[in-house]
Amino acid sequence: MNDSASAPTFKLASYNIHKAVGTDRQRDPLRILKVLAEVDADIVVLQEADRRFGTRDRTLPDFLVEQHSDYVPVPFDVQHDSMGWHGNSIMVRRDISVIDHDVLHIPYLEPRGVVTATLQLPGGAELSVFGMHLDLSGLWRVRQARAIAELAQAAQRERPTLLAGDLNEWRPNGGCLKEFARHFTLLDCGRSFHSQRPLGRLDRIMHGPSLEAVDFGVHHSPLASRASDHLPVWADLRAPAKRAAAT
Structure with missing residues (x-):
């Protein structure tokens, strides 16, 4: 019997929400949640989820997430009133x-960080997810990718692993993409930036060898083109079937 044929699938999305400020320069967190409802992913990795300066308040208030979505934020609880870590x-x-979660410090020119969570899907499969927003400097992006890939490889030895986020990489195959590609499969979801006229493939999803990408792409709707300067990217993935214990 082919185990992969009966294995469960799930959907992951990555979305730079630009602090909930749309192309009309209006801050509208409810609009972001409506876009997420359109995407209909099981797991969402966000970038720029907090304001950049001051107390870095979250831009998707808890009460809106609770009342207008099916999601629960992973409780990183490392920055007061923030949703995550450095906007992730x-x-x-x-x-x-959520089995476990952590924030990771990486080399940076400007403040950057990585969030990670160990999750259990309804069918019992476990996976590790890494969310990131890399530096604008190409040299620092490569250093960051190398550090993140090393940590993700360690997670991969324990369970299937996914990485997603805004990599800020314009080159199609070089820079930080080359570092990640040494160990993970990079999905070319498509052009996600700028949302009004997509040119750059800045937003990426990557997975380890024990996961299978069934489908992937960019979510481009009239609402998504206004809600942020990035479009969400998504992937349908198949997790390994959970094997029954030997008797």
């Missing part, structure tokens, strides 16, 4: 269990 956050559907 992860949200999951309510039927997904």
